Amino acid sequence: MPTKIEKDAVTGRETTGHEWDGVKELDTPLPKWWLYVFFACIAWAAGMFVLYPSIPYGKGYFHGVLGYSQRAAVDADVAKLIAQRKGSMDKIAALSFDAIKADPALMEVALTSGRITFAENCQPCHGPGGGGRPGFPALAAGAWIWGGTLADIQQTVTHGIRSADADARQSAMPRFGADGMLKPAEIEAVADYVWATFYGHPTAGQDVSAGAKIFADNCVACHGDKGQGNRDMGAPRLASHVHLYGDTRETIVSQVTLPRQGVMPNWGTRLDPATIKSVALYVHSLGGGE
Ligand code: HEC
Ligand code: HEC
Incomplete structure (x- = not known):
């Protein structure tokens, strides 16, 4: 189809000469303000290229006239x-x-x-x-x-x-159970005593005198007769509500059986x-x- 540039009757603009099924394309230029902003951006970018680090080459890069470096x-x-x-x-x-x-x-x-x-x-x-x-x-x-x-x-x-x-601070609670120093029944008894008296969970009618005796014989040297603990030995206060291994009777049994000796x-x-x-x-x- 031959292209024919003509004036559009409605807008007064020229057409590009393209026509599809009777629809003609107007040749509308970009708005002036848009063009100026566009050229200004190009000029700005060119300026930045020269002033600041820009073009990489080989192992280095163009450092820019200002010598600015973000790393520096x-x-x-x-x-x-x-x-x-x-x-x-x-x-x-x-x-x-x-x-x-x-x-x-x-x-x-x-x-x-x-x-x-x-x-x-x-x-x-x-x-x-x-x-x-x-x-x-x-x-x-x-x-x-x-x-x-x-x-x-x-x-x-x-x-x-x-x-x-x-x-380092050193101390080791003996392995009463693991080394056979106390029998399982004795460990249960001393745990009952510690749990009832020092941890503060007594059971009504329970007799803990056997455990008290075992405690006096084996534990007092480090933990004190009132369960007050001993800092020189790093032996925690048992008469307390803050417990290293938790406030349960099982932790007492397991500690007397095989002390954890935390590091x-x-x-x-x-x-x-x-x-x-x-x-x-x-x-x-x-x-x-x-
Ligand atoms: C040589 C000193 C020593 C002796 C004796 C000793 N302990 Fe200990 N005990 C410790 C030390 C040190 C710890 C804490 C560090 C660890 O072993 O984990 C501890 C921790 C404990 C804890 C845990 C306390 C908590 O806050 O969770 C219990 C319970 C306990 N001992 C009970 C006993 C009983 C019962 C005996 C006697 C059968 C005994 N200990 C004898 C030194 C001793
Ligand atoms: C890997 C675990 C671990 C890390 C990490 C650790 N601790 Fe400890 N800390 C322990 C254990 C276990 C004990 C108790 C040992 C014992 O006496 O049985 C302890 C004990 C202590 C105590 C003594 C408490 C007392 O009652 O006398 C202090 C203080 C302490 N830690 C401070 C710190 C500080 C501060 C840091 C960090 C710089 C730290 N810990 C990091 C495990 C750790």
Whole structure:
């Protein structure tokens, strides 16, 4: 079909000459404002190409006239942050706990750092906010096994408990059942006594005197005659409602049969002294600090 360019009677515009079944195509130009914006974008892009890093080649790239680099900008920010933090962390490492506590700004840095360290390293075992889990002591309850002063906590965290560290806190409850020191019936009896008197779940009319005798002969040295525990031995307080292994009679039987002797890692090999002090201050602040 021959193309015929003509004027459209309604709009006054030219047609392109294309026609389909009597429908003619108008030759409508782009709006001027749209074109100018479009050209401005091209000019802007060309400018950015020249000013900023753009065209890659081989192993490098064109760095741009301004020499800007996002990586360098981030590195500079990080370096600034480390420098800022380093000043505070160096102070925390050097100062005594009392001196840190007397400096509110420094204390804030320590508690923030301690909270993050705790969430990353301690929470999986000790639970959020140090609430504890079966086998992993509550740190917020004030029911300390080894001690809850800042120095105690620092020592525990640095060297661990039953860990490979030479200065780790050590103690081992005897394997009364597994090593045949007590017969199963005796274990049941002593569990009845501990459950009724110290854990506070007495059964009416129950006679626990046999268990009391076994306790006096075998357990008092570590746990105390009133079940008060002994921090030098890391023997938990039994007369309490906070229990390492849970508040059930079965945990008493299983502990006397085969003690679990939980291991707390020695963090001194993984965290620097300032970070350990910070996490000690954080743990101490959870509510149970002494
Ligand atoms: C792999 C599990 C695990 C991790 C991780 C862990 N702990 Fe422990 N922690 C234990 C166990 C188990 C005990 C109790 C050992 C015992 O005495 O029977 C303990 C005991 C403690 C105690 C002594 C509590 C007391 O009553 O005297 C403190 C303090 C403590 N942990 C702090 C921390 C801090 C701070 C971190 C993180 C830097 C941490 N723990 C990470 C397992 C863990
Ligand atoms: C040499 C010291 C020692 C002696 C003796 C000892 N214990 Fe323990 N006991 C511990 C220690 C340490 C723990 C905690 C760490 C572990 O073994 O898991 C513990 C934990 C326990 C627990 C768990 C407490 C909790 O909070 O969940 C019970 C219950 C217990 N002992 C009962 C006894 C009874 C009953 C006897 C006597 C038959 C006894 N122990 C003798 C040191 C001792």
